[in-house]
Amino acid sequence: MPQVTLIFSDGERKRFDAPSDKPILAAAKSAGIALASDCEIGDCQTCKAHLKSGSVEFDELAFITLDDDEIEGGAVLTCVSMAQEDVEIELPYVRGHLIPEKKYTMKITAVEALSPTTARLRGELPRNAIFAFHPGQYVNIQVPGSGALRSYSMASNPAQPNNPEFHIRLLPDGQMSNFMRRGDLVGTSVEIVGPKGVFYLREGDDPVIMIAGGTGLAPMVSMLQALAAGVRNALPILLCFGVNRPDDLYGVEQLETLRRQLPHLDLRIAMVEPDGTWTGHKGFVTDLVTEKDITAASRVYLCGPPPMIAAARQRVAGFGVPETAIFAEEFIPSGTATA
Numbered sequence: 001m002p003q004v005t006l007i008f009s010d011g012e013r014k015r016f017d018a019p020s021d022k023p024i025l026a027a028a029k030s031a032g033i034a035l036a037s038d039c040e041i042g043d044c045q046t047c048k049a050h051l052k053s054g055s056v057e058f059d060e061l062a063f064i065t066l067d068d069d070e071i072e073g074g075a076v077l078t079c080v081s082m083a084q085e086d087v088e089i090e091l092p093y094v095r096g097h098l099i100p101e102k103k104y105t106m107k108i109t110a111v112e113a114l115s116p117t118t119a120r121l122r123g124e125l126p127r128n129a130i131f132a133f134h135p136g137q138y139v140n141i142q143v144p145g146s147g148a149l150r151s152y153s154m155a156s157n158p159a160q161p162n163n164p165e166f167h168i169r170l171l172p173d174g175q176m177s178n179f180m181r182r183g184d185l186v187g188t189s190v191e192i193v194g195p196k197g198v199f200y201l202r203e204g205d206d207p208v209i210m211i212a213g214g215t216g217l218a219p220m221v222s223m224l225q226a227l228a229a230g231v232r233n234a235l236p237i238l239l240c241f242g243v244n245r246p247d248d249l250y251g252v253e254q255l256e257t258l259r260r261q262l263p264h265l266d267l268r269i270a271m272v273e274p275d276g277t278w279t280g281h282k283g284f285v286t287d288l289v290t291e292k293d294i295t296a297a298s299r300v301y302l303c304g305p306p307p308m309i310a311a312a313r314q315r316v317a318g319f320g321v322p323e324t325a326i327f328a329e330e331f332i333p334s335g336t337a338t339a
């Protein structure tokens with residue numbers, strides 16, 4: 001039977017046997033090792049890892065959201081890939097950083113428009129709920145009425161975990177988007193499951209570069225609030241924020257407040273299709289980061305739609321940032337793997 005060796009980002013190794021017809025994630029679970037995961041059908045990429053040696057086979061029935069270049073580069077989704085021989089798999093997180101997820105009931109306390117295409121949802125968990133998250137992580141919210149699950153990153157300070165806040169992009173006919181438009185939501189309860197994901201602010205004093213597209217700003221705001229409230233408030237941070245149109249621009253006032261709290265926060269904003277009043281950068285968010293912004297120690301955090309992540313990854317890699325210093329959360333549209 002193939003042996004799987006997992007290598008976590010702090011060097012910790014875990015080895016276990018994995019039948020060649022059983023997904024690595026499931027085999028790890030049987031061996032008592034919990035790994036980061038969510039959909040378990042190849043869709044969300046929360047279980048994404050890197051194949052260091054050996055070979056795996058992807059479940060031929062799964063519609064995975066990795067592209068050919070990523071697979072060629074060694075990316076694997078542990079939920080739908082099976083070891084065909086002894087393999088070594090690198091995981092981009094520290095095992096001890098995983099917070100066990102649970103289901104919570106969240107009462108909606110506020111819904112407000114941040115821009116014509118963006119809403120802020122504030123919620124409250126029961127006082128006795130013990131919820132914790134790392135800044136950058138997300139939860140799944142069950143859309144009342146439809147039962148559909150949608151993922152949203154916390155945009156709030158993890159120091160107040162029981163009052164989470166989310167930035168929600170309103171799509172023309174999205175299930176969650178339509179729910180958000182209802183106008184009578186305060187007091188309504190929704191089920192949330194989390195925390196999820198391995199996109200979280202890493203420890204250390206290395207300079208931080210954040211590149212966010214649209215509501216990809218949400219986890220960055222959570223990270224910035226955590227930094228502003230902690231001992232790392234003098235960290236050099238570059239936040240590049242990009243939106244498509246004026247209607248999509250939001251959060252600038254909150255970012256200005258954070259800039260006052262974080263003396264070394266460099267804030268840059270780009271708009272792809274501005275109107276005549278826009279005086280900032282016209283173009284893509286990736287234009288905002290240049291080679292001279294990068295140091296050998298820079299850690300880069302990317303969040304937003306998949307094409308933006310791909311472009312930003314390529315840009316910073318071109319400036320010499322190693323793959324291990326790039327952390328990304330792709331807002332993969334729901335149902336992509338089954339489309």
Ligand SMILES: Cc1cc2nc3c(=O)[nH]c(=O)nc-3n(C[C@H](O)[C@H](O)[C@H](O)COP(=O)(O)OP(=O)(O)OC[C@H]3O[C@@H](n4cnc5c(N)ncnc54)[C@H](O)[C@@H]3O)c2cc1C
Pocket residue numbers: 044138150151152153154166167168169170171173174175176177178197215216218219305329330331332333334
């Ligand atoms: C890990 C993760 C974290 C996320 N965090 C956030 C967050 O903090 N804030 C946030 O706003 N979103 C976030 N998303 C995206 C979010 O989960 C939903 O996919 C999105 O809000 C649409 O939900 P909906 O129910 O309104 O629309 P749906 O009912 O899912 O979609 C309606 C239609 O719009 C299409 N569609 C879906 N998404 C897009 C898109 N991005 N662009 C164009 N068309 C699209 C669908 O294919 C469908 O045809 C995250 C996604 C992931 C995977």
Ligand code: FES
Pocket residue numbers: 036037038039040041042043044045046047048077078079080
């Ligand atoms: S848990 Fe593997 S892709 Fe979602």
